[in-house]
Amino acid sequence: MCIYNPSCEEKEELCNCKNILLFMRSFIQACQAQTEAVKNLSNIASEILDKLSAKSQRNIPILNMNESDGFSVSASRTELMNLLCKGKNNQMFSFQLEYDIPSPIYKDRLFKLEAKIIDSSGQTVELSNCIFVQILLFTKDSPPKQLVLTTTGEKMIKGNTEIKGKSLFVFNKIAIQNVTSHYLSGALYLVLLPNNCDLVKPLVIEDIVVRARKMKEDLLIKKQKSEENL
Incomplete structure (x- = not known):
């Protein structure tokens, strides 16, 4: 047989x-x-x-602008915050990072983002009801533009980008799938946006830089994956 x-x-x-x-x-x-x-x-x-x-x-010439010109980075950040909060800036609570995120971030490399809700005195707060919080990316253009997809049509942020909670919000295993040099400023804003901006102020993290991973690192990761599959 x-x-x-x-x-x-x-x-x-x-x-x-x-x-x-x-x-x-x-x-x-x-x-x-x-x-x-x-x-x-x-x-x-x-x-x-x-x-x-x-x-x-x-090779692009750098223009020398001062704050009176109205084109400073802080003005763009304020513009983004006004866009997110629709002009409201008297929220009782805000977000605080538990630790700094990697700088620079490398394309497709997983990282963790953890933030908690605090009051005006910096004390940790637990809300009575759960809220949803999501991670978003915005350009530093005026007006800022939300980035959802990469230039190749993939999701800009990979992983679980929306979670709910009352105090601590932990985003595990997230990755950014495009380098920031593709954009005019060379950097982006990363935003933690709650579904209730009247209660909790969004967190805007400036100067997020994403770079391509080195080829040697990619080869090492692929070798490790191959060994794990054996």
């Missing part, structure tokens, strides 16, 4: 099951190799685009 296919009733030396099995294995390995090659090309292209964008930005 055939030892390669339980449903085959032919004798082992008369059937083609062995050849078919060998062909399928070779085909699957070829597909996996092609997929890996495409991923490597995508990473290389992203790194090249990152370097070209950074170089082009260095």
Whole structure:
């Protein structure tokens, strides 16, 4: 009986099951190799685009503007806060990060963001009802623009970007999937936005810089994943 296919009733030396099995294995390995090659090309292209964008930005002349010109970074941040809160700025509570987020952040590398609600004196507060809080990214343009998708159509932020709670909000395993050099300012705003901005003031984190991962690091991660699959 055939030892390669339980449903085959032919004798082992008369059937083609062995050849078919060998062909399928070779085909699957070829597909996996092609997929890996495409991923490597995508990473290389992203790194090249990152370097070209950074170089082009260095060639842009820097304008010398003071606060009276009305174009300072703080003004853009104020504009974003007014946009989020619809002009209201008398909230009883606000967010405070438990610890600093990585700087710079590397594209597709997972990180953790943890924040708590505090009152005006800096004391931790637990609300009587749960609220929803989500992570958003905005450009530093005027007016600021929310970034939902990357230039390739992927979600800008990967992971669980919305959670609910009363005091402590922990966003585990989130990642940003585009480098910030693609944008004119070279940096973005990261925002913690509650569903009730009348009660809790949004948290705006300035100068979020996302860079492409080094190719050596990517190869090390892929090697570790391959060893884990063995």
